[in-house]
Amino acid sequence: MAVKIVRQLKKIALIGAPSSAAAFSAGTEKAPAALRAAGLVERLQNAGYEVIDYGDCPPRMFADDDEHRRARNLPAIVAGLNDLKVHVEVATKSGALVLVLGGDCAQSVGLISGARRYYKHLNLLWFDRDADLNTPATTPSGRIDGMVVAHIIGKGAPELVRFWGEPPLVREPDITLFGIERLDPPEQDLLNKSPLRCVLASTIQSKGAAAAAKNALTNLHADAREFILHLDLDVIASDDLLAVNVPGTGGLRFDEVRAALTQFLSSKNLLGLDIAQFNPDKDPDGSSARKIVDLLVEVLTTRLNTESAPAEAPSTATSAPPEAAAGSPVFESPISKLPEPEHFPAAPEEPTLEERHHKHPAAAELPATDSAASAPEPVSVDPSVASLESAAEPGSADRAPTEPETSATSHDEIPDDADESKEVRSSENARGASSDS
Numbered sequence: 001m002a003v004k005i006v007r008q009l010k011k012i013a014l015i016g017a018p019s020s021a022a023a024f025s026a027g028t029e030k031a032p033a034a035l036r037a038a039g040l041v042e043r044l045q046n047a048g049y050e051v052i053d054y055g056d057c058p059p060r061m062f063a064d065d066d067e068h069r070r071a072r073n074l075p076a077i078v079a080g081l082n083d084l085k086v087h088v089e090v091a092t093k094s095g096a097l098v099l100v101l102g103g104d105c106a107q108s109v110g111l112i113s114g115a116r117r118y119y120k121h122l123n124l125l126w127f128d129r130d131a132d133l134n135t136p137a138t139t140p141s142g143r144i145d146g147m148v149v150a151h152i153i154g155k156g157a158p159e160l161v162r163f164w165g166e167p168p169l170v171r172e173p174d175i176t177l178f179g180i181e182r183l184d185p186p187e188q189d190l191l192n193k194s195p196l197r198c199v200l201a202s203t204i205q206s207k208g209a210a211a212a213a214k215n216a217l218t219n220l221h222a223d224a225r226e227f228i229l230h231l232d233l234d235v236i237a238s239d240d241l242l243a244v245n246v247p248g249t250g251g252l253r254f255d256e257v258r259a260a261l262t263q264f265l266s267s268k269n270l271l272g273l274d275i276a277q278f279n280p281d282k283d284p285d286g287s288s289a290r291k292i293v294d295l296l297v298e299v300l301t302t303r304l305n306t307e308s309a310p311a312e313a314p315s316t317a318t319s320a321p322p323e324a325a326a327g328s329p330v331f332e333s334p335i336s337k338l339p340e341p342e343h344f345p346a347a348p349e350e351p352t353l354e355e356r357h358h359k360h361p362a363a364a365e366l367p368a369t370d371s372a373a374s375a376p377e378p379v380s381v382d383p384s385v386a387s388l389e390s391a392a393e394p395g396s397a398d399r400a401p402t403e404p405e406t407s408a409t410s411h412d413e414i415p416d417d418a419d420e421s422k423e424v425r426s427s428e429n430a431r432g433a434s435s436d437s
Helices: 028-037 040-047 074-094 107-115 148-152 185-193 201-207 209-219 254-265 287-307 383-391 427-431
Strands: 003-006 011-017 050-056 097-102 123-127 175-180 197-200 227-232 270-276 314-317
Touching (some): 003 074, 011 040, 028 097, 028 287, 040 050, 074 097, 074 270, 107 227, 123 254, 175 201, 197 201, 197 209, 201 254, 209 254, 254 287, 270 287
Parallel strands (some): 011 097, 123 175, 123 227, 227 270
């Protein structure tokens, strides 16, 4: 069966994810309240949106957790993701654009997992200065914020790799990293062997932010596939925005980030976005909060103006249970157990979303390869974190690693517009010996 979701183009579902549990320092848990205090809701309403505020999830706090140096604070992270996932499921079913105010980068796992209840296949656009591809085996810090994408593709601590169900949460060919300016050597090694697309900040600047963003949407198949957008605010150069956990010089300027976001948010297939890494502790006068609100309101207003011409269009989504393996039939999950706001009408039925098989061009910045089929890598559970499983939800230590079914995935030849001569700085140099990208 299928659940028909009617996309509500003039509605935003706002969810606060006040977490610093996965972060490199405390403070990001205060971001949702600070952005609301800076007038985000009122300004979005004035722009023409109906904003349904689902409030904040319970806060999850930063902790050193020196007992688990390879994957710190996992129980708090998983608890926070469970809270967020339930809210996102309700918000996604409503048809509104889901806007998650983080928080740390790990909250994107909760956003994607919640949306995947109704959309079996999702793509991911990771707008970040860092690739976040470290694993517990390669991390110099143990902070999950530097490992989020790795866990999304099925590599790392079992508690996160299997958070949604059968990994990966998003397939490697369906992810585009955009704005990358810091890479650790292990992350570069992974990228060299992966169909992940990676667009460097230097390439964006040479091509122009708007043009690079349009190209990224094309490679992401955003015209035909629903996707999630993650925005880590440290992608903005520290000259323009300093109130983040790990600021960096160089990278993208504020105007370039705004131009790219304008393109990304103009896509009708954007289901949700999360905002990460704003730290109010580094913003004593509130100026950075106001600047972030200005940015969000401007790009969301542009989206509203872009979509105001056509009538609200229905979108069919399948309810995908976590235990369904890739390629298995998808059946509708019971949805009556989820609380739903009364003002959202029940959506009528629509035929099941057909699975689409298509080619995925590889990243412009990766070494050229022949156009050939490549199988996704099996789940990679780091042996160094095997002892951490017992720290998560009850029974997690008893779960044995399982390998997902693999299927050949073809991808096109790499575009030849890559600026391969540009070097990417190691995130260890930027964050110090105890930090990831």
